[in-house]
Amino acid sequence: MNYLGIEKEHLSSVAKKLNVFLASYQIYYQNLRSFHWHVKGNNFFELHELFEQLYNDAKVKIDEVAERILTIRHKPMGNVSEYLEYSLVKEAKDILSDKDMLTVTLSNHTDLIQCMREIIADASEVHDEGTVDLIAGMLGDLEKRSWMIDSWISRRFV
Numbered sequence: 001m002n003y004l005g006i007e008k009e010h011l012s013s014v015a016k017k018l019n020v021f022l023a024s025y026q027i028y029y030q031n032l033r034s035f036h037w038h039v040k041g042n043n044f045f046e047l048h049e050l051f052e053q054l055y056n057d058a059k060v061k062i063d064e065v066a067e068r069i070l071t072i073r074h075k076p077m078g079n080v081s082e083y084l085e086y087s088l089v090k091e092a093k094d095i096l097s098d099k100d101m102l103t104v105t106l107s108n109h110t111d112l113i114q115c116m117r118e119i120i121a122d123a124s125e126v127h128d129e130g131t132v133d134l135i136a137g138m139l140g141d142l143e144k145r146s147w148m149i150d151s152w153i154s155r156r157f158v
């Protein structure tokens with residue numbers, strides 16, 4: 001049953017962009033796990049904890065995005081090989097300084113924010129307000145976390 005009241009084809013572009021976002025979020029999630037394990041130095045306890053908070057948040061968001069794709073009657077990507085192929089976020093090296101880990105995290109956020117803006121634009125066009133609402137909430141949240149990380153980098157190193 002078409003409970004959405006929007007033609008499935010009209011949502012194809014939204015679903016495609018949501019899948020790119022999902023793939024990007026998965027790689028971002030794995031980058032954070034790696035940083036949580038490999039961070040070293042004076043800021044270990046603080047950053048080990050921060051990366052854990054970020055990946056736990058990412059885990060929840062990933063599930064919401066995949067289930068939104070299903071809700072709009074499309075198929076979320078489920079394979080790591082697809083995530084690597086479609087992700088805008090690049091895999092991070094694990095041997096990085098703590099400052100570089102945060103700089104990479106912030107750059108990953110920039111990629112994710114870009115994805116979100118494009119999803120919102122496409123979803124608005126086809127009156128898919130459910131997707132707009134979900135992604136807009138995530139966007140504000142990631143922007144706020146980005147501000148905090150940027151403040152941390154500035155505090156310690158500038």
Ligand SMILES: [Fe+2]
Nearest residue numbers: 036037048052
């Ligand atoms: Fe842990």
